[in-house]
Amino acid sequence: MELAMSFKNGDYKLEESQRLEFKEAAAGLPDDLWESYSAFANTEGGEIVLGVHEDKASHEYSSVGVSEAAKLVDAIWSIARDPRRVSQDILLADGVSVISRDGLDFVVIDVPRADRSEKPIEVYEKRQKKFVAYVRRGSGDHRATAYDIDGMRYDKTPKADRSPLEEFSLEALCQETIQKYRRVFSAVKQNSPWNSDSDEDFLYHIGAVAKGHDGMLHPTRAGLLAFGFEYEITSYIPQFLLDYREETSEDIRWEDRVCSESGDWSGNIIDFYFLVSERLIRHFKSPFFTNEMGTRHGSKNPVTEALNEGVANAVIHAHYGTAASVKVILGSEQLEITNTGGFLIDRDVAIAGGFSEARNPTLMRMMNFIGASDRAGSGLQDIWSTWSDAFGCEPVLTESYHPSMVKLVLPVFSGMGGPAARYVPGKYDEAILGLSEQSQGGVTIEQVSGRLDISERVAQKSLKRLFEAKKLNRFRDGHRFRYVPYDTRA
Secondary structure (H helix, E strand, O other): OOOOOEOOOOEOOOOOEOOEEEEOOOOOOOOOHHHHHHHHHHOOOEEEEEOEEEOOOOOOEEEOOOOOHHHHHHHHHHHHOOOOOEOOOOOOOOOEEEEEEOOEEEEEEEEOOOOOOOOOOEEEEOOOOEEEEEEEEOOEEEEOOHHHHHHHHHHHOOOHHHOEOOOOOHHHEOHHHHHHHHHHHHHHOOOOHHHHOOHHHHHHHHOOEEEOOOOOEEEEHHHHHHHEOHHHHHHHOOOOEEEEEEEOOOOOOOOEEEEOOOOOOOOOHHHHHHHHHHHHHHHOOOOOOOOOOOOOOOOOOHHHHHHHHHHHHHHHHOOOOOOOEEEEEEEOOEEEEEEEOOOOOOHHHHHHOOOOOOOOHHHHHHHHHOOOOOOOOOHHHHHHHHHHHHHOOOOEEEEEOOOOEEEEEEEOOOOOOOHHHOOOOOOOHHHHHHHHHHOOOOEOHHHHHHHHOOOHHHHHHHHHHHHHOOOEEEEEEOOEEEEEEOOOOO
16 A cells, blocks of 8 residues: 655655556646546545646656646636535645646645545546446546445445344344353453343343344344354355464465354354454463453453454454455464455554544444453554564555455564564474374374463474474374374374
């Protein structure tokens, strides 16, 4: 995501990008200027610069400037405020300016990212005689797809995830998930009067169910996502997918996986969060204390808390539309957390903290009740602070399009997470060799981690080193390896 490219600030190249568009304006305002206005407003925002010529053959740009810049500025303001041409004027008071550079005048239109309540920003298409919305894809403006429009309209609906889904009964919700959630809720909020509620009353209080037009209780959108069975959720959102994979080994595709469509667990958001949190705590074992659910309350492990915050942030802010997914992939060098849906506020504002804008406010409320999210808007700020202070590096947060996706990348190279998570070649060789000799069936990464009280990452690197040194042999056992003394037939 190119945040630094700015013609106004002088930090730019003569090439178009996600946030920078050039137009010549030799014969007045070009008609396609408003396509770019709509595209920037509906995406990340950006600058439209008038006074730059594009050679159609070479696609190279050159500065030519504009004549009568003041008239162009007046024309821009006139059209931007005309409801017959533009659905809404979102330009700030200083949003159109004239900049002189190398003896040439340029007009710069600084288009902000539209607020969720304002989207979609549409412009009148003369040829089709109707209003049309555009989105920015790299260096081009494109007609918004039905998926794009659906996402914008969902985001502008207040409390959209609190609406009852009358086609579902309470039987669509998993009782085991509800009871697990209630146990954590009661531990976190011991004095809440809701702890003595019936399940129906409790679900009503947290926003998981609501009364429909028939006077009966039905799951809300948030309630179905949080507590529903996967087959019920996918009957409503066909492409719904929650996926966690551990891909830390070069030898096999993945060592562990939690997938909502596997059919051996509920497949809902609450269980997904608990299952992933449990694995992250185990994988990034450290000398700090972390409670069993990995929630913020009572935990003293900043690493796992930051990781859990990243997962909670993804499931809360994902767009659960036509293509709805949250993916968490743990690799050997980084943890990637991806969710469908774009940013609701600028990236820098989100990282700075202090401002919270949830796509699914009811779901956020549910997660907050069990300490799994920060409604104060400091979640990303805490992640950045942890990685910067403890590990000397920063995460990477990016936005991509078609479909809209947000990806958070957390470097997890060796040396992170305290002494128990730090890999020192040879440190555990003797202990691991002893374990392999004592076990008739060989040892796994998980067993070495548990017996030696080290992280699974350190265990995996140590076992791999011993295998490559021909001190251990190994054989496949399902999706993982078992390691045995080298003279044992594998």
